[in-house]
Amino acid sequence: MAVVLVALVFVSLSFLVTNKKAPEEKEDILPSVRVQKPEIRDLVESITISGYVEAKAMIPVVPFVSGTITEYPAKAGDFVKKDTLLAKIDDEPFRQQVLQAQAAYFAAKSTFERIENLYKSGATSQQNYDNARAQYDASTAQYDLAKLQMGYTEVRAPVEGTILMANQAVGSIGTQTSPVAVLADLSNQVVRLKVAEKYFDLFTMERENLAVEIIRPAEQGMYEDAITSATIENIAPYVSPESKNFEVVCRLDNPGDRFRPGMFVKVKVAYRTHKNVPVLPVQTKKMDGSFYIYQPESQTVKYIQAEKSPDDGEFFIVDSQYKDNFFVIDGQNFVFDGQKVKLYEQVLEEYGIEE
Numbered sequence: 001m002a003v004v005l006v007a008l009v010f011v012s013l014s015f016l017v018t019n020k021k022a023p024e025e026k027e028d029i030l031p032s033v034r035v036q037k038p039e040i041r042d043l044v045e046s047i048t049i050s051g052y053v054e055a056k057a058m059i060p061v062v063p064f065v066s067g068t069i070t071e072y073p074a075k076a077g078d079f080v081k082k083d084t085l086l087a088k089i090d091d092e093p094f095r096q097q098v099l100q101a102q103a104a105y106f107a108a109k110s111t112f113e114r115i116e117n118l119y120k121s122g123a124t125s126q127q128n129y130d131n132a133r134a135q136y137d138a139s140t141a142q143y144d145l146a147k148l149q150m151g152y153t154e155v156r157a158p159v160e161g162t163i164l165m166a167n168q169a170v171g172s173i174g175t176q177t178s179p180v181a182v183l184a185d186l187s188n189q190v191v192r193l194k195v196a197e198k199y200f201d202l203f204t205m206e207r208e209n210l211a212v213e214i215i216r217p218a219e220q221g222m223y224e225d226a227i228t229s230a231t232i233e234n235i236a237p238y239v240s241p242e243s244k245n246f247e248v249v250c251r252l253d254n255p256g257d258r259f260r261p262g263m264f265v266k267v268k269v270a271y272r273t274h275k276n277v278p279v280l281p282v283q284t285k286k287m288d289g290s291f292y293i294y295q296p297e298s299q300t301v302k303y304i305q306a307e308k309s310p311d312d313g314e315f316f317i318v319d320s321q322y323k324d325n326f327f328v329i330d331g332q333n334f335v336f337d338g339q340k341v342k343l344y345e346q347v348l349e350e351y352g353i354e355e
Contacts, residue, residue, distance in 0.1 A: 030340055030341055031334050031339070032342055032343070032344055033292075033294065033301070033328045033331035033332065033341045033342075033343060034329055034331060034343070035294045035326040035327060035343060036327055036329045037324070037325070037326055037327070038280050038323050038325075038327070039278070039280075040277070040278055041277070042273060042275050042277070043279055043311070043315055043316075043317055044270045044273050044312055045274070046269055046270040046271060046313075047271070048266050048267065048268050048269075049193050049194075049195060049266070049267045050264065050266055051191040051192065051194075051266075052192075052263065052264055052265065053189050053252070053259050053261055053262065053265055054189065054191065054262075055164070055185060055186065055190075055261045056185070056188045056251070057184065057188070058164065058182055058183070058261070059159060059182065059183045059184070060181075061155060061179055061182070061183060062176050062178065062179050062180065063087065063089055063174040063176065063180060064149075064152040065089060065094065065149050065153060066089075066173065067089040067093065067094075067153065067173070067174060068089065068090040068171065068172075068174075069088065069090075069168055069174045070088050070089065070090050070170065071085070071087065071088035071170065072086075072087050072166075072168055072169060072170045072180070073085060073087075074087060074168075074181045075163065075166055076163050076165055076166045077162065078162070079160075079161070079162050080160060080161065080162075081160045082158065083156045084156060084157045085155070086157055086166075086180050087155040087168060087174060087180040087181070089152075089153040089154075090153070091153040095150060097149065098143075098146040098147055098150050100146070101142045101145070101146035102146075105139040105140055105142070107139070108135045108139035109139070111132055111136070112136035115128055116129065116132070116133075155174070155180050158183075159185075160185075161183040161185045161186070162183065162185070162186045163181050163182070163183060164182045164184050164261065165181065165182040166182075167179075168181075184261060186255060189259055189261065190233065190250060190252065191230070191252070191265060193248040193250065193267055194243065194245040194247060195245055195246055195247070195248050196244065197244045197246065202271055203232075203235050203269075204235060206271055209271065210232060210269055210270065212230040212232060212268070212270075213227060213228070213230065213267070213269075214227065214228050214230045214250070214259070214265050214266075216263055216265045216266075217264075217266065226256070228252050228255065228259065229253045229254070230250040230251060230252050230267070231253060232248060232250055233249045233250065234247075234248070235247075235248050235249075272310070277317045278317065278322075278323040279316060279318060280315060280316060280318055281314065281329060282313070282314060284316075284329045286332060286333065289305070289306065290305045290306070291304055291328065292327070292328040292332045292335060293326065293328070294328055294341070294343075295326075296326065298340070299340050299341065300338055300339060300341065301328055301332075301335050302337060302338070303336070307319075328341075
């Protein structure tokens with residue numbers, strides 16, 4: 001009986017094995033890519049250098065005499081005209097000096113006038129006349145100096161401009177080492193660039209052909225970037241041996257209200273323009289500068305190792321021999337030369353390519 005059961009089990013297993021269906025072959029999964037033909041447009045070659053905005057002239061206003069500040073109308077951000085009062089220093093000590101010098105002056109003057117009359121009549125010596133004259137001149141100078149110092153107790157703006165800093169306060173001590181305000185003409189702002197030595201010939205030999213643009217990046221989603229053109233005012237005639245840089249000073253043509261001293265900016269210097277050339281996004285190229293071309297007939301991609309071409313940071317110029325080809329702009333890092341691929345549906349519709 002056991003033998004019969006074993007035989008039945010063996011027959012059943014044999015039947016199952018011989019009647020098992022062969023596994024279905026899975027269809028190869030093709031990588032999806034996005035392709036694009038070059039577009040015709042102008043391309044401007046440029047370099048971008050970072051820098052900071054400065055006022056061309058920043059004027060620290062310091063008092064010529066020391067003393068306690070009793071008035072301080074200066075406020076950062078205010079625009080002031082020439083001779084506007086910025087700070088007032090306690091003038092009482094200087095007022096006393098004026099009175100003292102005035103008394104000495106009138107005494108010396110009276111003495112000199114008396115001695116002068118005597119000298120003219122021959123009643124006194126030349127020496128007495130000279131001494132009186134010297135005393136009178138000295139007291140006059142002291143009197144004038146005292147009045148001048150009295151006037152210095154009012155600290156006024158030497159030029160018109162915007163107050164950038166006003167860090168003093170009523171009650172503090174004004175001295176010649178601490179400015180009561182720092183003034184600047186915000187209509188005259190510059191960016192001092194530190195440019196790498198390799199661009200020295202470009203800036204010096206092509207100066208008249210360079211177009212400069214100052215860009216202040218704005219907070220994303222809040223404001224647009226602030227942009228203004230600029231004029232190259234000065235190019236240093238030497239390269240620093242320590243940093244291997246040379247200085248280029250660019251003056252902002254129209255600073256407006258969006259540029260202020262101390263702000264970080266990007267300076268774009270355009271030096272060559274290519275008109276009506278075929279271009280593609282720089283992301284089309286792989287890290288080694290190569291790219292892939294899509295071949296609709298075979299639905300495969302072809303690897304191309306091209307020479308470096310001009311670019312503007314966003315687009316590069318395509319060699320004219322490839323201007324009518326389809327370039328892989330997405331998915332190029334996951335394919336190999338001769339591989340069959342499939343296209344995104346929107347690409348098929350856009351270019352009318354049949355798979």
